[in-house]
Amino acid sequence: MTIEHLHWADQLAERVIERSKEKIIPNIKCQQTPSGGKHIGNLNDVARAFFVYKSLIEQKQKCTFVHTSDDRDPMKEVPKRLMDLKGDWHDSGIFNFNKYMGMPYCRIPDPFKCCNSWSEHFTKVWMQGVNALGMNPELYSVDQLYKDGKFEPYILKIFKNIKKASGIVTKYQSTKKEDYIPFDAICPKCGRYANIDSFDLKKKTVHFVCSGKSIKEKIAEGCGFEGDAPLNEGKLQWRFEWPALMCIFNTTYEPMGKDHWEGSWKTAVDVMNVIFKKEPPIPFVYEFFLVDGKKMSASKGDVYTVQDMLKIIEPEILLFFYVKRPEKQRDLELSRIFQLVEEFDFAEKVYFDVERARTENREENYKRMYELCMHELPKKCPKRIDYKFLATLSQLFDKETIIKKLKDLGHLDDAEKSDIELLKKRIDAANYWINKYAPEEMKFSLQDSVRAKFDEKEVKALKLLAKKLEKKYNEAELSEEIYKIANDTGIAPKDFFKACYKLLINKERGPRLASFILTIGKNKVIKLVSQI
Numbered sequence: 001m002t003i004e005h006l007h008w009a010d011q012l013a014e015r016v017i018e019r020s021k022e023k024i025i026p027n028i029k030c031q032q033t034p035s036g037g038k039h040i041g042n043l044n045d046v047a048r049a050f051f052v053y054k055s056l057i058e059q060k061q062k063c064t065f066v067h068t069s070d071d072r073d074p075m076k077e078v079p080k081r082l083m084d085l086k087g088d089w090h091d092s093g094i095f096n097f098n099k100y101m102g103m104p105y106c107r108i109p110d111p112f113k114c115c116n117s118w119s120e121h122f123t124k125v126w127m128q129g130v131n132a133l134g135m136n137p138e139l140y141s142v143d144q145l146y147k148d149g150k151f152e153p154y155i156l157k158i159f160k161n162i163k164k165a166s167g168i169v170t171k172y173q174s175t176k177k178e179d180y181i182p183f184d185a186i187c188p189k190c191g192r193y194a195n196i197d198s199f200d201l202k203k204k205t206v207h208f209v210c211s212g213k214s215i216k217e218k219i220a221e222g223c224g225f226e227g228d229a230p231l232n233e234g235k236l237q238w239r240f241e242w243p244a245l246m247c248i249f250n251t252t253y254e255p256m257g258k259d260h261w262e263g264s265w266k267t268a269v270d271v272m273n274v275i276f277k278k279e280p281p282i283p284f285v286y287e288f289f290l291v292d293g294k295k296m297s298a299s300k301g302d303v304y305t306v307q308d309m310l311k312i313i314e315p316e317i318l319l320f321f322y323v324k325r326p327e328k329q330r331d332l333e334l335s336r337i338f339q340l341v342e343e344f345d346f347a348e349k350v351y352f353d354v355e356r357a358r359t360e361n362r363e364e365n366y367k368r369m370y371e372l373c374m375h376e377l378p379k380k381c382p383k384r385i386d387y388k389f390l391a392t393l394s395q396l397f398d399k400e401t402i403i404k405k406l407k408d409l410g411h412l413d414d415a416e417k418s419d420i421e422l423l424k425k426r427i428d429a430a431n432y433w434i435n436k437y438a439p440e441e442m443k444f445s446l447q448d449s450v451r452a453k454f455d456e457k458e459v460k461a462l463k464l465l466a467k468k469l470e471k472k473y474n475e476a477e478l479s480e481e482i483y484k485i486a487n488d489t490g491i492a493p494k495d496f497f498k499a500c501y502k503l504l505i506n507k508e509r510g511p512r513l514a515s516f517i518l519t520i521g522k523n524k525v526i527k528l529v530s531q532i
């Protein structure tokens with residue numbers, strides 16, 4: 001197989017290995033600001049790093065996988081909803097946190113009061129999601145790195161080369177003036193960031209007047225305090241902090257969203273080359289995606305977290321969404337989540353040679369994607385029951401009855417204990433999904449008495465169906481019989497189906513009919529027909 005045919009993660013792993021020949025242990029890095037508004041779109045960063053890391057580990061390549069929590073970033077907005085450590089959402093209006101605007105997240109209290117700070121809380125929420133998917137990167141707090149003096153050599157390098165640094169800033173950011181110094185001090189009086197006007201290389205301090213800073217379109221007021229601060233009581237501007245982090249960790253590969261790629265990455269490359277004199281990491285750009293056709297927005301509150309997603313799909317299936325090609329903007333339709341599940345189930349069957357993909361390339365790709373999403377590869381193809389079918393069943397029966405029904409109908413022949421475990425989880429997921437996200441047309445309730453009206457032909461066909469049901473059928477036989485009844489009574493099959501759904505669920509459409517009748521039990525059908 002040539003390199004272009006490899007999975008994207010394996011292609012990148014090849015490039016990382018190429019660089020590691022210089023006797024450095026490669027580092028893969030990703031990051032997140034613990035703003036409280038992070039969602040499955042932001043998970044791209046971790047996932048695009050993780051798959052390359054996994055490919056390297058499989059090839060026995062030594063490698064580190066690091067996730068920084070950018071907890072010195074200033075608060076720029078309060079998300080509309082906030083998640084507690086149990087994964088439940090709360091309206092942020094009750095907390096009144098606007099007064100902390102412009103302060104570093106690591107110095108803002110935890111709204112839920114269960115952790116030491118805002119950042120500690122939301123880093124925990126975030127990492128719960130990341131690790132629930134089995135990605136487990138090494139976590140570093142940027143605040144701690146400043147406290148430990150890890151940034152100091154890079155801050156000094158920037159100060160010593162301040163002309164070059166301002167040259168880089170003004171080249172890419174037209175709003176910045178030539179005397180701009182890319183470092184802010186934390187004001188000891190009000191705790192907000194203040195622009196600095198000078199630095200002292202000998203004393204290793206910066207001088208500032210706390211005169212307010214603009215945050216997005218707003219201004220965070222300053223308190224007027226004037227003084228000096230040490231280098232670890234401040235923060236490099238993001239465009240300089242990012243390359244400094246790349247140096248601290250010796251980063252070889254780093255994924256980034258399109259916004260960084262088009263913005264701060266260019267600055268970061270110049271800073272690496274001109275000031276730090278280090279080779280920038282291999283970059284990798286991913287596209288953002290939409291959920292139900294919309295961009296997720298923390299300020300509007302319409303975001304989804306890993307915790308939300310794991311209520312409706314298995315972790316390996318959520319990972320499967322991210323293992324696909326990253327360049328295309330995609331839409332995750334929650335009302336059609338079963339399509340992603342079906343594709344994963346298909347990939348699994350392809351992996352175990354139970355199904356074939358259309359072309360050899362697709363076959364290889366499905367197999368590799370499956371492998372990358374599975375932390376432990378099963379020895380044989382697991383038996384997974386169709387998600388949509390379970391969503392149907394969960395509207396009729398409780399979990400134990402569903403399992404019993406599936407056994408009776410032969411769906412669980414040769415099922416292992418592990419398959420039953422998978423099934424139990426999928427029943428819960430499908431049940432949650434049907435209640436929260438499923439489209440109206442998929443929801444129904446089985447009728448106790450007949451509410452619909454039928455014409456003469458329909459009555460004739462339904463009565464014949466009830467009569468025929470006295471015999472024993474499997475799904476295929478019953479399906480054939482339904483068509484035969486339609487034919488024998490002179491009704492179009494689609495009208496007969498409609499009549500059956502009207503009778504059973506008082507709707508014109510419904511789940512696959514033969515399988516549905518066998519699941520609810522033919523006596524139920526016979527009883528309803530007797531009422532018309």
Ligand SMILES: [Zn+2]
Pocket residue numbers: 085110112113114115116120121
């Ligand atoms: Zn907490």
Ligand SMILES: [Zn+2]
Pocket residue numbers: 187188189190191192210222223224225
């Ligand atoms: Zn101040």
